[in-house]
Amino acid sequence: MKTFTHFFLATILLxxxxxxxxxSKDKDTPPPPEPVPVIGIWKGSVVxxxxxxxxxxxxxxxGQVTVFSQNTQFSGSWKFAAGNFxxxxxxxxxxxxxxxxxxxxxxxxxxxxxxxxxxKITEQKLALAKD
Numbered sequence: 001m002k003t004f005t006h007f008f009l010a011t012i013l014l015x016x017x018x019x020x021x022x023x024s025k026d027k028d029t030p031p032p033p034e035p036v037p038v039i040g041i042w043k044g045s046v047v048x049x050x051x052x053x054x055x056x057x058x059x060x061x062x063g064q065v066t067v068f069s070q071n072t073q074f075s076g077s078w079k080f081a082a083g084n085f086x087x088x089x090x091x092x093x094x095x096x097x098x099x100x101x102x103x104x105x106x107x108x109x110x111x112x113x114x115x116x117x118x119x120k121i122t123e124q125k126l127a128l129a130k131d
Contacts, residue, residue: 037080038080038085040059040130041130042057043056043129043131044129046113046124048122054070056068057098059087064078065077074089074090076088084099087099094115095116096114096116099114108128108129109126109127112124
C-alpha cells in the first residue's frame with residue numbers, strides 16, 4: 001500500500017508539472033508607441049530678405065496643422081519621419097511647404113519655408129521652438 005501511495009503521488013506530481021510546463025505563457029504586450037515629438041504648439045519666425053515674420057504652428061495628432069501669422073490663419077497637413085518634419089499648405093492659391101529637422105533635444109525645428117506661386121519659387125529660413 002505504501003508503494004502504491006508513493007506511486008500515486010509521484011504520478012500526480014508528474015502530471016501537474018507536465019500540465020504547468022505545457023501551458024503557453026502570455027506574450028509580453030509591446031509597449032505603446034512613443035508620442036510623436038512634434039505634436040503641440042511651436043513658435044518662431046520665417047526670415048527672408050526683410051524682417052523676421054513671427055509664426056505659430058499648432059500641430060495636431062490627426063495630421064493637421066494650423067499656422068498663425070500676421071493676423072492670418074491657414075491650415076494644412078503634416079508628416080514626420082526619421083527626425084524630419086514637413087507640412088504643406090495652400091495659402092490663397094500659393095503652395096507652401098514648411099520643412100525642417102527636429103533637434104536632438106526635440107525642442108527646435110530648423111529648416112525652410114518654400115512658396116510656389118505659379119512657378120515662382122521663394123525660399124526662406126524657418127526656425128521654430130516648442131512652446
